[in-house]
Amino acid sequence: MMMRLYGSSQSGNCLKPKWVAALLGLDLEWVEVSAFDGSTRTPEFLAINPAGQVPVVVLSDGRTLSQSNAIMLHLAEESRLIPSDAYNRAKMFEWLFWEQYSHEPAIAVRIARMHYLKIPEAELDPALLTKGEAALARMELRLKGAAYLVGDALSLADIALIAYTRNAPKGGFELARYPAVGAWIARVERDLGLVNASEAS
């Protein structure tokens, strides 16, 4: 049975493992589901993930796994996307946990509320902006002196962080204020074979 990834194309968290599979040449069937059209609430989907959340992967032996960063780590085991140096590997984990705690809850949430739910900016919790700007500033600090977040090569840290950072303008964040982050987005998009956001209409 081919590995199946249930996800929404609009969700950065879902795209992370899709990109990893593509980079590593893994066979992975993408099944589009969405919280917006009810397809994550069907009995069939809830049998796979009782929490009703995406992404979730059904492995070739039928067992399931959720949490975007945990799925990426599983797909990428012993690949070049996980640093072989122990300290760099630890720094990769530092970024992965930081992404879920300090970046995604501000930047992804503001993108969802502004861009998808069309909530007027004035009605949003102001902490989403300050917390998101602090996250971008932290990335800028690292990327001013380095091409990638860990060591000198692409790793899962970059893939986790680009998922929502590249769409930060949809959440009202001005990427022009973080030029090293902007250059890194273009670099990682090239590595992942994505259309550069600035070239897309």
Added chain:
Amino acid sequence: MMMRLYGSSQSGNCLKPKWVAALLGLDLEWVEVSAFDGSTRTPEFLAINPAGQVPVVVLSDGRTLSQSNAIMLHLAEESRLIPSDAYNRAKMFEWLFWEQYSHEPAIAVRIARMHYLKIPEAELDPALLTKGEAALARMELRLKGAAYLVGDALSLADIALIAYTRNAPKGGFELARYPAVGAWIARVERDLGLVNASEAS
């Protein structure tokens, strides 16, 4: 140079790597700092972690590492606390990321606001309670049929999750509603050599 861990004894996130070091017999010097007394804002501490957050570890070669779960993973590499089976290892990561995204921001935050900041319960965001109860229910579902969160042995998943779960009553959560979680707390506290919360006054 001995490895130094800067942390606050009141913070579950800080205790996680301390417990791992104790279990594995690693030499680790604990340096008590606290956001409450200003010691995480001194120039000396900010030189170690510009974000002013704990825990942070200074490794024997002087390099630093933050994020509680990333520090635990680094200390525990190739130990019995990380499952050798690839699927179980992936499930451990699933719990670690879930803890930082869906458990800590509700349960630890409610403990901090009620127990340490003494904010009246009526003034708290009601979402903290519903989100925390959902997290405890998810743990109960797993632990009704298993002694540990992953496989049949103690792993970093249990250490990450017990840090705040054992103090959930200080955040107004009724652990009596989650009997399997209660039994697991006693089991993991025994494994970690901690005083059982129910025996402490």
